[in-house]
Amino acid sequence: MEGIKNKNESNNELHNAIIEGNAEKVIQCLKSQTIDINRIIGKDSYLDVAIKSQNLEVIKLLLQANAVVPASLIPSFDDANKEIIKLLLAHTVDIEKTDSNGMTYLHLAVKNNFPDIVELLLSKGSNIYAKTVLKLTAMHIACQEKNITMILLNRHMNLFPVKNGEKETALHFAVNFEDLSIVKLLVQEGACINASNKFGLTALHLAILKKKLDIVQYLIKSGADVNFATNDKRVPLHMAAECGSVEMVKILLENGAIVNKKTEFGITPLHTAVFTRRKEIVELLVDAKANVNAVGNRDETPLNIAVAHECEDIVNILISHGAIVNHGDKKDMLLHMAAFNKSINLVKLLLEHNADVSVVYMNDRTALHMAAERKCPEIVEMLLMKGADVDAKTDDGFTALHISVEYNDLETCKVLLQNKANIDLEDKKGRTPLCFAAERGYVKILQQILSFKPDLQKNKLALYCAVKDNHKSHKTIILELIAHGYSMDLLKLWxxxxxxxxxxxxxxxxxxxxxxxxxxxxxxxxxxxxxxxxxxxxxxxxxxxxxxxxxxxxxxxxxxxxxxxxxxxxxxxxxxxxxxxxxxxxxxxxxxxxxxxLDDSCELLFMAARENNFRLIREILKYYKNVNIQDEFGTTALHFAAWHGNEETVQLLFENGAKCATVDQSRQVSFNSELYTKIQVIYGEEAMEEFKKNVLTTPLHIAARKNCSDIAEAILESGLSVNCRDGCGRTPLHVATLFNNIGPIHLFMEFNADLYAKDNDGYTCIDYACNNNQFIGNMHMDKVFPFVNKLIPIINTIDNCTTASELLMKYLAVAHLRNEKSCEKPSSCSKKLEDLYDNCVSEIALLNSTKIINSITLGDVLIRSIDTVTSYLKNAEFVKAFECVMDVETFPLYGIILKKKMRRAKERRLLLDEAQIYFTDILCLLEPPANRIMDFLNTRDLACIKQAYESFYSQLGYRKCKES
CATH class of the missing domain: 1.25.40.20 (Ankyrin repeat-containing domain)
Structure with missing residues (x-):
């Protein structure tokens, strides 16, 4: 235990000595036999700590004590770490370690211009040919950085032309950097001056492309091969001609460049100079005995190129130096090219040197054909004066006159006709120039040709061609042909x-x-x-x-x-x-x-109705009596008329017996069994619901949705119930409420619409009004399938239905006044609507207490039918009394409704009075039976009687007789 303790103490002392930079203490610690020189304390070894402290003397002591130098310990290459890096690299084993860019220590030393480190690495055997990710060797980097290390590298190379992935040598890089000093240094160090890259380009080629005259001169002077060919056989002279450098061309020619060297495509430097329009270089080359008639692989000569590029001065130079104008083969397209370019001066120049005007080129076209196609009458005339065949044909049988007519070129046509072009020649399809003019509607050209009196027998198809297309001038063309003797008898020849x-x-x-x-x-x-x-x-x-x-x-x-x-x-x-x-x-x-x-199908009537064409519908109905015919969805012409909001068409259909049938439940059952399953599978249940709402519907529902009160009234007066249902069980009042259409709501309530009618989901129109956004949101019209468009386009939704909600609350309170069932206010409505309902009830109580005449109150006018209110108007005092007690300010909720109802009652009273005159004066009926008859007539019937009454008096002059 004591030995371990002593060892730990010794290690700690060494660690502290390294941190303090105390070399003497480090030496004392290293003398201890208990020291582990490569021990890791935390994450760092003793050498790590010394490197971080940048204590060169301590690092040397540790290395002398055999401390291991992993590659990871080498710090970043900069001047501050230079000596440490050198010391560590001298003791490291893995000198070829690379970073993320593939750079070795040698690359880094060269890049940072550390010659002594470069020399150290080279002495340790560093791979001078090692490449970075970009395929660069240390020599290439030295050239890029323009530093002295390139000399050290050069001296240690066994084979100088080091090449990267593109086969570029250091000399190539030096030229690319446009630095003559580096080029000189590399050449002096023995660089291979004619080394080529993967394209076969030498340093001389690159110098010419870079337009570096000083480098070009130095390389040539240093022995560069002026006739070295690239992979595609281009020599430096080609590139000098391409770059347009007169000086470089001179230097190359003076140093033995071969003037007629060809590329793999047969192109000489002269071809290149002409192509780039370098007049001075062309002169230099032809003076150096360049072959002016050299032929490329595609039969192009320098003269061909000069003509194609409209270089008149170069054409003159080439011809003056012996360029051949007529080769007798495909190369003789000079006139064709000049004519195509409309180069009048070039054509003149070529003709002066006896260019052959009869030469044919692609599709047997002569230069005359080309000039006609390009609409150039001047060139056409010049060619004809030199003997061009005016009637020469292409392989399609076209003459120059055919072509000029086809391109609607009157001036060229005149030149050709004046030079006796044969106007009766046919192409391979039997068409003459006259046929062309007739077919395309070129009146002036046709007149010009006709003035030269063509043979009508040979031009027998001209009239056929005139009728072929519907151009604007076809009638004029036909008249011109007939005026010049074209007889219809010629048709017999067809x-x-x-x-x-x-x-x-x-x-x-x-x-x-x-x-x-x-x-x-x-x-x-x-x-x-x-x-x-x-x-x-x-x-x-x-x-x-x-x-x-x-x-x-x-x-x-x-x-x-x-x-x-x-x-x-x-x-x-x-x-x-x-x-x-x-x-x-x-x-x-x-x-x-x-x-x-007319067939029995509904198709024709429906097409006319869809187009909303009143005249067309009226004409069809004269011959088509089944005005109520339906398609497989129960749709009639009346549906379309209602959708378009065309009251005139609706009246026309009613006059012809149209009936507004309700949605047939048995038809729905039949339809379900045949098509519902398939439609539901393809389009889904939601789309099916939209189909039932918009296709299985009645014209009245459509009028309610389209806010067409007049049409809705006409439909109601035709006998359709105001409470009829669509495919989803909705009444017209549901639909009008949904779309906030106030006019139809008023109308339906006047016709006693059921406020408590429920749709198939159990919702009333009150529910629709109070929860309108919910119902609008459930309309998945984006999923409705295409044939719904036969009747109803996609519904345009609205944001709220506040007005409809308030209006229905008013009528709900009226229902309470009538003592109808379930007339309590809905529980789902808002506080605002609840308050409105209470106010309505209060105002109705006031209306009931406000008498008009006798026992009739304003409340009676509100709840009674139009016919009943109309009967009140028989008493003239009633109208005056109503006007006295009726005040909109006193009755803000129902005043407008009452006034509107009174106005409609007056209109009906007027119609009744006029109808009564008709019955009593013309039909001689007594008043009681006449009144009983009129009780059964609706407003539309009364209006028809009025019209008939006025027509009767107008025809007989009855009024005039009565006055006399």
Missing amino acids: PEIYIDIFMLNAVRNGHTGIVEYLLKHGYNANKPLQTQAVEDINYGSLLHLAVRKRQLQNAQLLIKFGSDINIVDKSGQKPIFYAVENNCFQMTKLLLDNKAV
């Missing part, structure tokens, strides 16, 4: 399929005169169209086509000449279907007037 296509295009594009001509000359209006004619378009018949394209006059002609008006196409549709689908009234009327048969 193949039958051409005539069919001609007729098809004439019908489609509205060429009425041509349609009439063909029909008059025996064309069968019911002829089945050949597949080639219709081009896979399923029009069925010419009449189908005319209807679908809205060509009314052509449809009239086809019907006149016996076209079957009820023929069906492959889709099973008659022409009348497409007329209605296009919402085209005139076309529909034409077909119906000519005995088009």
Whole structure:
């Protein structure tokens, strides 16, 4: 135990001595045989502590005592630690340890410019070829940092051209750094001056690319190979020409550069100089005997490149030095290129040197074709003056005139025509230039060609081409052709399929005169169209086509000449279907007037109703009596009219016998059994509920939702119950409440709507009003499937229904006045609505105590029906008395309702009085039976009687007779 104690004391003494930096005490401790020199105290060894204390003398003592130096102990490389690092590296074993960037101690020493440490590491055998993550050796880093360590590295290299992953030598790096001093130092140290990288580039290549003239001069002077070829066979002269350095080109030529060296693509330095448009370099090269007719692998000569780049001055230089203009092969495309570029001066220059104007290139095109395509009449004229064949054809049979017409170039056409171009030549499809002009609608060019009197027999398809497309000028084109002698008799020369296509295009594009001509000359209006004619378009018949394209006059002609008006196409549709689908009234009327048969399906009537086209619906109803036809969801035309809010259409449908049937429960059961299961599986239960709300509905519900009070009133007067239900058991009052539509709510309450009617979920309209946000929030319209759009688009939700809530509270209090069942205020309503209800009850009590005349009170006017209030108006004193006691300020809650009800009663009273005149004056009925009849008539019926009454007097002049 005592020995262990002495050992611990000795170790502690050494530790303290190291911290204190007391070298003498350290020496004394080290003499003790009980010291463990590599002992770890905490996390640090004695050497760790000495390094942290930066005590060089103590570190030396520990190392002499054989302290182990792990690589992890080497501190960061900086000037403060330089001597310590040197001392530690002299004793460490693992000198090749790398950091996260792959840098060894040698890399770090070079980077920090520690020559003595570099020398130490090299003497210990450090790998001079070791590479960092970026594939850099110590030599490359030395070049980057431009420090003296590169000399030490160079002297210890067994093979100087050290290469990294890109095969770049230190000399390459020096050139890239554009530092002549380093380049000189490396060359003096024996660097391989012609070493190449992976692309075959030497230091000389790089110096030229960097445009460093001083480095280029030094490298050449030091023996760089001026004709060293890269992997793609480029020599320094190529690069000098590419860079545009006249001085470098001169130096290279003066030092033996071969002027006609070719790359692997057959490109010479002259090609490169022309391509980069370096006129001075071109002159230098041609003066140095460069081959001006050298041919690249793609048959390009320097002259080809010069012409393509529109370098007129270089073209002059090349030609003056013997460049060949006519090679007799593919290289003879000089005129083509000049014409394509619209280079008038170049074309002139080439023609002056006898360029061959008859040379053909791709697709047998001559330079004349190219000039016509590029719309350059000046070049066209120059080529023609040099003997170009004006009627030369391409492989498609196009002449220059065909091309100029195709590109709508009037000026070029004039030049060609004036030079006797053959206007009757056909291309491989039998089309002449006149056909081109007619087909594309180029009136001025067509007139120009016609002025040269083409052979109409050879241009027999011109009219066919004129009708082919529906361009704006087609009528003018046709008139021009006819005015210049084009007879319809030429059609006899056409193949039958051409005539069919001609007729098809004439019908489609509205060429009425041509349609009439063909029909008059025996064309069968019911002829089945050949597949080639219709081009896979399923029009069925010419009449189908005319209807679908809205060509009314052509449809009239086809019907006149016996076209079957009820023929069906492959889709099973008659022409009348497409007329209605296009919402085209005139076309529909034409077909119906000519005995088009309407099917028993609801499709046509529904299409017209969906488009909200009153005239179209009225025309269809003249021939279609089943106005109440329904689709598989129970939808009628009246549903669509209500949705569009078109009162005129609603009245029209009622006049034609429309009935507002309720949602048929048996239909729902049938529908459930057939489709509900499939729909629920595909779209889910929530979407199914929306379907029932919006498809299984009545026109009255739709009017309530669309806030159309007039339409709702017309529907109610037609006999539909105000308490009818939709697919979810909702009444119209539920829907009006949901959408806060005050007008329909007033109307429904006047027609005695049931405030306590419950939907399928057990909710009343009061619940809807008090909890509107909940019901709106449950409307998952994003999941409603596509065919709901047949009737109802996606519902636009609202934020609150405060007004509807207040209004319904007023009517709830009225129900209390009538002593109806369950008229207590709802428990779910807010404090504000509870207070409103109490105020309503109080105001109703005041109304009951306010007499108008005799025993009639304002409360009676409030709760009685319109017919009853109308009967009160027989007493003239009643109206005056009502105006005296009725004060909106006194009755703020019900005053407006009372005034509105009185106004409606007055309107009905007026209609009753006028109807009574009709019954007594015209029908000669006594007043009592007349009154009993009128009790059964609604407002709409009375309005019709008034209209008939006024019409009767107007026709007979009864009033004038009476006055006389």
